[in-house]
Amino acid sequence: MHPQIVRDAPGFCPICGMALEPRTAAAEDQPNEALIEMQRRFVVSAILTAPVVVLGMLSVSQAILPALLQLLLATPVVVWGGWPFFERGWSSIVTRNLNMFTLIAMGTGTAYIYSIIATFIGLPVYFEAAAVITTLVLLGQVLELRARERTSGAIRALLRLTPRTARVLMHGSEHDMSIESIKPGMRIRVRPGERIAIDGVVVEGSGVIDESMITGEPIPVEKQKGDKVTAGTVNTxxxxxxxxxxxxxxxLLAQIVRMVAEAQRSRAPIQRLADVVSAWFVPIVIAVALATFVAWMLVGPQPRLPHALVNAVAVLIIACPCALGLATPMSVMVATGKGATAGILIKNAEALELFAKVDTLVLDKTGTLTEGKPKVIAVEGEENVLAMAAAVERASEHPLAAAIIAAAEERGMAIGKATDVRTIPGKGVIGRVDGHRVEVGRFGETAGVVVTIDGHAAGRIAVADAIKPTAPDALRALQAKGISIMMITGDARSTAESVAKQLGIDRVKAEVLPAEKEAAVRRLQEEGHLVAMAGDGINDAPALARAEVGIAMGTGTDVAIESADVTLVKGDLRGIVRARNL
Structure with a gap:
């Protein structure tokens, strides 16, 4: 599909003949009329084609009865089942944009019309070829439309991230209002656990926001008066x-939706090359068919007209890309089968083919190179610091709390029961454990906490997003194959550069928004690189859709998985190496 073609209703591209992609998507799942209609045509055509093939094989003699039965069965397949292809073929001729549907329409149409005439004059018929080609191409169209349906699911998932209502403060009271009715300047209350409905600025109160969908940073950010918040993020x-x-x-979320949609509608350079090849291939095939007809008319055996028609039709049928309808699903089945055993899910065969030619790999940091969740990496101070902190943190919903509790449990520590626990938004948590007053407070921009027991600093617990154990080996293997590695992340520059240094990555872009990730991939493509992008978050979706090969971590978000071409089930980057070797 060519993205410059815009219509106000569903239809097909007049240049390549493929179904048009919707420019926008609805949050609710809606029936795909084009897919339903194509499936109906395929099922009916397949049922009718099977006996045509049997009759074609049994009709060793040119008896008129089997030929008439073939005509009766093949007519609905070619005329009704293949009608969309005749429409597209005719459109390609009218607009002078010859494509594969030109050959399909000419091949099946000529074979069908010739066979009708041949039925009544005792010549060989080609109803079987016309019906089989039509059915196989219908199968290919069904598979393509199903693949597009899956990719549009990414956009719907993004749209569902915005709540449909928000609690608006007006005239001294609060009431729920639909998102469509909210205007800039209105004041909205955000309660614990709610997803924010708009982009705005905090004017009263404070909270801890999970902004991982935008920045990729797994540790929530504390927000106070004057800080900006983004639609789709969660107030923890x-x-x-x-x-x-x-x-x-x-x-910003709506902008991400538009970027994903535009990236899915875009055409990669290799697709433009296919357009050029088609523009030459189709006229050459037609010319060869005409030359064949003329040659048989001039020097062929008698009767010359039937022989000339049969061989000209044979050229069109042989050149007709009927194999696409079968080769595509077969290649996907084989690749998917081999990949699945290695923990790699492959959405389409084209991505697998392009994978081998990729020369640049762009990687997100959080959840791709790292585990994607906070983990205690060091404990300094008194022996009981971790256990005491875990006791009071049990009453907290902060992700750092979960990391501290998990670390204490992993070490087999006895975690006491905390009483009088109070959470102070933006500061930390206070409580009493075994008669001691314990305070666990956040400090600065660093991921970690300071633990105070009975008024004196007892120790410090450092928390970080640990690098995946398999990441170093995977990156070394990819670099050994000549692939250039680049990290693009929304995280702080100091954190990104620290991770990059440990993994031997020289090219780093940090503190970028989703639009900047997508733009970076686009710039690499404009420089002539074939780009693969690996990520796991909502903020990676536009870049995953833009890249020639999008690689999602199976441990990541559904939006990322649906935007990508390849999914690594366990999030193991060594799967990229294995996928290139399939």
Whole structure:
């Protein structure tokens, strides 16, 4: 499909003949009329084609009865089942954009019309070829439309991230209002556990926001008066009031949706090369068929007209890309089968083919190179620091709390029972454990906590997003194959550069937004590189859709998985090496 072709209703591209992609998607799942219609045509055609093939093999003599039965069975297949291909073929001739549907329409149409005439004059018939070609191409179209349906699921998942209503403060009272009715300047209350509906600025209160969908950073960010918040992010703790600045189609989340849709509609350089090949291939095939007809008319055996028609039709049928309808599903089945045993799910055969030619791999950091969740990496201070901190953190919903508790349990520590626990938004948590007053407080921008027991600093617990154990080996193997590695992340520059240094990555772009990730991939493509992008988050979706090969971590978000061509089930980067070797 060519993205420059825009229509106000579903249809097909007049240049390549493929179904048009919707420019926008609805949050609700809606029936795909094009897919339903193509499936109906395929099922009916397959049922009718089977006996045509049997009759074609049994009709060793040119008896008129089997030929008439073939005509009766093949007519609905070619005329009704193949009608979309005749429409596209005719459109390609009218617009002078010859494509594979030109050959399909000419091949099946000529074979069908010739066979009708041949039925009544006792010549060999080609109803079987016309019906089989039509059915195989219908199968290919069904598979393509199903693949597109899966990719559009990524856009629907993104749209569902925005709540449909928000709690608006007006005239001294609060009430729920639909997102469509909210205007910039309105004040909205965000309660614990709620997803934020608009882009805005905090004007009252405080909270801890999970912004991983935008930045990829796994550790939530504390927000206070004057801080900006983004639609689609989640308020984990605290309550605050936001003044709306951007709503609806103007939010950052809406921009991500548009970027994913535009990237899915775009055409890779290799697809443009296919257009050029088709523009030459189709006229050459037609010319060869005409030359064949003329040659048989001039020097062929008698009767010359039937022989000339049969051989000209044979050229069109042989050149007709009927194999595409079978080769595509077969290649996907084989690749999927081999890949699945290695923990690699492959969405389409084209991605597998391009994978071997990729020369640049762009990697997200959080969840791709790292585990994607906070983990205790060091404990400094008194022996009981970790156990005491875990006791009071049990009452907290902060992700750092979960990491501290998990670390204490892994070490087999006895975690006491905390009483009088109070959470202070933006500060930390306070409680009493075994008669001691314990305070666990966040410090600065560093991921970690300071533990105070009975008023004195007892120790410090450092928390970080640990590098995946398999990442170093995977990157060394890819670099040995001549692939250039680049890290692009929304995380802080200091954190990104620290991880890159440990993994031997020289090219790093940090503190970037989703749009900048997608733009970076596009720039690499414009420089002539074949790019693979690996990521796991919502913020990676536009870049995954833009890259020639998008690689999602199976441990990541559904949006990333649906935007990508390849999924590594366990999130193991060594799967990229294995996928290139399939």
């Amino acid at each position: 703790t605290g309550s605050f009031i936001v003044q709306a600045e951007r709503v609806g189609a103007e939010t």
